[in-house]
Amino acid sequence: xxxxxxxxxxxxxxxxxxxxxxxxxxxxxxxxxxxxxxxxxxxxxxxxxxxxxxxxxxxxxxxxxxxxxxxxxxxxxxxxxxxxxxxxxxxxxxxxxxxxxxxxxxxxxxxxxxxxxxxxxxxxxxxxxxxxxxxxxxxxxxxxxxxxxxxxxxxxxxxxxxxxxxxxxxxxxxxxxxxxxxxxxxxxxxxxxxxxxxxxxxxxxxxxxxxxxxxxxxxxxxxxxxxxxxxxxxxxxxxxxxxxxxxxxxxxxxxxxxxxxxxxxxxxxxxxxxxxxxxxxxxxxxxxxxxxxxxxxxxxxxxxxxxxxxxxxxxxxxxxxxxxxxxxxxxxxxxxxxxxxxxxxxxxxxxxxxxxxxxxxxxxxxxxxxxxxxxxxxxxxxxxxxxxxxxxxxxxxxxxxxxxxxxxxxxxxxxxxxxxxxxxxxxxxxxxxxxxxxxxxxxxxxxxxxxxxxxxxxxxxxxxxxxxxxxxxxxxxxxxxxxxxxxxxxxxxxxxxxxxxxxxxxxxxxxxxxxxxxxxxxxxxxxxxxxxxxxxxxxxxxxxxxxxxxxxxxxxxxxxxxxxxxxxxxxxxxxxxxxxxxxxxxxxxxxxxxxxxxxxxxxxxxxxxxxxxxxxxxxxxxxxxxxxxxxxxxxxxxxxxxxxxxxxxxxxxxxxxxxxxxxxxxxxxxxxxxxxxxxxxxxxxxxx
Numbered sequence: 204x205x206x207x208x209x210x211x212x213x214x215x216x217x218x219x220x221x222x223x224x225x226x227x228x229x230x231x232x233x234x235x236x237x238x239x240x241x242x243x244x245x246x247x248x249x250x251x252x253x254x255x256x257x258x259x260x261x262x263x264x265x266x267x268x269x270x271x272x273x274x275x276x277x278x279x280x281x282x283x284x285x286x287x288x289x290x291x292x293x294x295x296x297x298x299x300x301x302x303x304x305x306x307x308x309x310x311x312x313x314x315x316x317x318x319x320x321x322x323x324x325x326x327x328x329x330x331x332x333x334x335x336x337x338x339x340x341x342x343x344x345x346x347x348x349x350x351x352x353x354x355x356x357x358x359x360x361x362x363x364x365x366x367x368x369x370x371x372x373x374x375x376x377x378x379x380x381x382x383x384x385x386x387x388x389x390x391x392x393x394x395x396x397x398x399x400x401x402x403x404x405x406x407x408x409x410x411x412x413x414x415x416x417x418x419x420x421x422x423x424x425x426x427x428x429x430x431x432x433x434x435x436x437x438x439x440x441x442x443x444x445x446x447x448x449x450x451x452x453x454x455x456x457x458x459x460x461x462x463x464x465x466x467x468x469x470x471x472x473x474x475x476x477x478x479x480x481x482x483x484x485x486x487x488x489x490x491x492x493x494x495x496x497x498x499x500x501x502x503x504x505x506x507x508x509x510x511x512x513x514x515x516x517x518x519x520x521x522x523x524x525x526x527x528x529x530x531x532x533x534x535x536x537x538x539x540x541x542x543x544x545x546x547x548x549x550x551x552x553x554x555x556x557x558x559x560x561x562x563x564x565x566x567x568x569x570x571x572x573x574x575x576x577x578x579x580x581x582x583x584x585x586x587x588x589x590x591x592x593x594x595x596x597x598x599x600x601x602x603x604x605x606x607x608x609x610x611x612x613x614x615x616x617x618x619x620x621x622x623x624x625x626x627x628x629x630x631x632x633x634x635x636x637x638x639x640x641x642x643x644x645x646x647x648x649x650x651x652x653x654x655x656x657x658x659x660x661x662x663x664x665x666x667x668x669x670x671x672x673x674x675x676x677x678x679x680x681x682x683x684x685x686x687x688x689x690x691x692x693x694x695x696x697x698x699x700x701x702x703x704x705x706x707x708x709x710x711x712x713x714x715x716x717x718x719x720x721x722x723x724x725x726x727x728x729x730x731x732x733x734x735x736x737x738x739x740x741x742x743x744x745x746x747x748x749x750x751x752x753x754x755x756x757x758x759x760x761x762x763x764x765x766x767x768x769x770x771x772x773x774x775x776x777x778x779x780x781x782x783x784x785x786x787x788x789x790x791x792x793x794x795x796x797x798x799x800x801x802x803x804x805x806x807x808x809x810x811x812x813x814x815x816x817x818x819x820x821x822x823x824x825x826x827x828x829x830x831x832x833x834x835x836x837x838x839x840x841x842x843x844x845x846x847x848x849x850x851x852x853x854x855x856x857x858x859x860x861x862x863x864x865x866x867x868x869x870x871x872x873x874x875x876x877x878x879x880x881x882x883x884x885x886x887x888x889x890x891x
Contacts, residue, residue, distance in 0.1 A: 252398070
């Protein structure tokens, strides 16, 4: 089948579809606002351990993978000249070799005939909290004088899999009104939680001045060690390094062996998740003070790292001189790297001081510790999918408690529960198409697995079903599977083991309600009884059956990089409008004056919806009034908090729900706005 025929069933030329909407199979069923949401979210997607190909793909996933960060990229074929570890001859206090965090490969470009270089790192950090351990490829080809084609990969992200670029996870989704689900709140299973485990990479950046004493947190009385070496893990209390600022009055007490091994409240403490692995350490020492530090046991570990890096700098400089002597042209990238190495080396003409950046000189020691840890999602983490259906995890259930249905001989459990109103409210019904297609596919495949469909008819049965979904793709598969019995059997066995995978580009003509109705009728696909488990007040588990009919089908889900712990905010200052309601200043200078959030308490439509679902509209109105928009209720609450002998035991203020609602500032403003148009709003009881 020609490429033109493969896309002959599209309603729009793909050249007109913008990025990253090309990753969305059915954008014609997504509102423009939600498409914009997915475009915004796509740059925040985190690589997860359970990444896998989407069951419904657009065919452009691998093309996006070409733009993955590639520190070993070359424009042309090259010949390798030298291979130099970043940490040379580095060992810990016991003489054990410390692994190098990266390797520098110097090459000769076959086209420009210039000397260039690339890096092969063990770990990549793209921004705080987001990164991954790299996947190494073709390492046996890294041999001096070896010729390397430009397309040969040496390092890549772990979500590349045989040409595929997998960013998400196929999750079984059920749309139903369970507790904990709203437009923006999802329930997930513990099994799905584990699949979304990811690598978080972050850094500790600090300056050690002359009046700081680094504590001996990782050493003993014989060896002074102030932080874990590369490849080692952070201790159980999460402290990576601690600095003690001494004074003349406290110096004697501060520097005893025992005190230097125990952090105190007045120390500057730098932390990471307990058990996090140190993947890189960069040390920058002021040159004029380097010889002085070499004789001080406190800085023995710092000196070891500085000597190792200095050996690397010297090696790069010698390579540069060797290439010049051999008549090679030096490329601009390698030339800049040589200048950087010469500036940081202690054995050349640059002897004033080491500059870490263009602004600030290093006073004594500048330290950058990069660490990585496995992070498991929980409440507060954000998920999204290709139609822009972003939501926050509200709770995690055991897999066996999640909604499930019987599919032939197999029990299928939901991974995510989403409220059924979400696709309608968000105007992104493409998720309903995706869920139904995969639900119907699971039933059709399971019928073959259970031999409900005669063995000799299974090939045509499966291809006939795929033809209902997308006829052009079914024709393509017929051509690819061949005509022999063995090829057809292999195709059927592959589907029975892995399920049906589709390629559905944007704006495919067959993605219509008629396709859904046709599949439902011809393959007897209908809603099914869904059961789940609940717990009573005594903690007893009971099964809920016959209360809900629906479907459980797969949808491709992503994890967003907005990690909750990094977004914690506290009240420091707040602004209110003329209606005594919280507002958020729009001037960036004001926002940036504090590290904390400026909004006193964000309370929007989602929070109101969550509370209304949880405990009803009357109590929600009361909470809103007392804490936000009823001035008399606020004043009464403040009075009690200031004057009651036990304010933390205060349960209720002496205002009725009706009084709070009637005196609400928002209610008064609402009535005023309608009065300007000639309408008077009154409360009516007892009307259905």
